[in-house]
Amino acid sequence: MQNYYLLGSPIRHSLSPAMMNLSFSELGIDAEYGLMETDIDLLPSAVQKLKENGASGWNLTMPVKSAMCSLCDELSPSALIGQVVNTVVNRHGKLFGYTTDGAGFRRAACDAGFSVPCRKMVLLGTGGAASSILIESALSGSGEISVFCNRPSSRTKIEAVAKRLSDYSKTKIKTFFYSEPHALENEIRESSLLVNATNIGMAGRPEDSGTDCLIPDIRCLSAQPDVFDAIYNPRKTPLLNLAEKAGCRTANGLMMLLFQGAEAFRLWTDEEMPTPLVRKKIFPDS
Ligand code: NAP
Numbered sequence: 001m002q003n004y005y006l007l008g009s010p011i012r013h014s015l016s017p018a019m020m021n022l023s024f025s026e027l028g029i030d031a032e033y034g035l036m037e038t039d040i041d042l043l044p045s046a047v048q049k050l051k052e053n054g055a056s057g058w059n060l061t062m063p064v065k066s067a068m069c070s071l072c073d074e075l076s077p078s079a080l081i082g083q084v085v086n087t088v089v090n091r092h093g094k095l096f097g098y099t100t101d102g103a104g105f106r107r108a109a110c111d112a113g114f115s116v117p118c119r120k121m122v123l124l125g126t127g128g129a130a131s132s133i134l135i136e137s138a139l140s141g142s143g144e145i146s147v148f149c150n151r152p153s154s155r156t157k158i159e160a161v162a163k164r165l166s167d168y169s170k171t172k173i174k175t176f177f178y179s180e181p182h183a184l185e186n187e188i189r190e191s192s193l194l195v196n197a198t199n200i201g202m203a204g205r206p207e208d209s210g211t212d213c214l215i216p217d218i219r220c221l222s223a224q225p226d227v228f229d230a231i232y233n234p235r236k237t238p239l240l241n242l243a244e245k246a247g248c249r250t251a252n253g254l255m256m257l258l259f260q261g262a263e264a265f266r267l268w269t270d271e272e273m274p275t276p277l278v279r280k281k282i283f284p285d286s
Pocket of ligand 1: 130257
């Protein structure tokens with residue numbers, strides 16, 4: 001039997017075991033996907049143990065996605081540019097690192113009828129999800145991407161990603177702070193796609209008021225860009241509520257979650273995940 005795992009912390013509520021195990025069983029693949037609670041300090045020893053036990057591959061989530069990079073023998077171009085790994089394939093003891101969040105985003109956006117690559121995207125956020133979305137959108141040939149940053153150190157980090165990307169892509173990438181007067185409004189007005197890849201609007205943030213949204217006013221959405229929110233809990237964030245009221249087409253992050261898993265499944269098995277079945281059984285409200 002082949003063994004696959006999810007590493008990170010906390011992970012007990014993850015839907016990945018249900019998605020992967022249903023897919024293995026549907027395709028008759030003799031494999032099992034389990035959870036391995038792991039923090040950054042414990043990651044090297046956990047990886048050593050997985051190698052010794054001959055695990056075929058694993059996914060990584062917060063907080064161990066970046067720390068996995070230096071433990072891989074080879075990185076895909078996206079993982080190298082973003083310095084983040086969420087999927088490892090163990091090929092005869094050599095570890096190959098990939099990031100599938102960006103491809104998951106692109107498939108989810110296309111599933112919603114949005115166009116990626118796009119003419120111009122406004123991207124809110126500079127963290128792991130945002131950099132994966134930035135990289136995939138640029139590598140697939142988007143024209144222009146305006147990234148909004150919260151803190152100066154985050155701007156420096158995403159600009160380093162953009163610099164590495166410039167060796168592979170001609171996409172024009174600009175960065176802004178939310179505090180720059182009218183910048184958000186002006187950039188959204190010219191864009192065809194607005195993507196939220198921050199935590200703002202996510203359920204369970206201690207400081208959340210339940211109405212948190214980085215778009216200050218419905219008039220910012222008057223040009224009606226398509227609006228994608230990487231958050232899937234809640235299904236309808238304050239941003240998506242506002243966008244619906246403005247008449248925009250909207251999509252949440254649920255299908256990004258499904259398709260990033262489907263990309264990992266394909267890397268491990270060379271088979272397509274049966275996504276219609278997984279969607280029906282694991283995401284019945286999608
Ligand atoms: P992360 O690396 O921690 O990034 C969080 C981002 O939010 C950072 O850019 C951070 O900026 C920004 N942020 C936090 N507080 C802010 C504030 N008050 N104002 C403006 N920006 C703020 O997290 P992540 O892994 O990228 O995840 C981000 C979101 O995407 C989460 O809600 C997660 O659930 C979702 N996600 C979804 C999928 C999917 O498959 N659908 C996959 C991955 C992530 P600073 O660091 O500068 O504060």
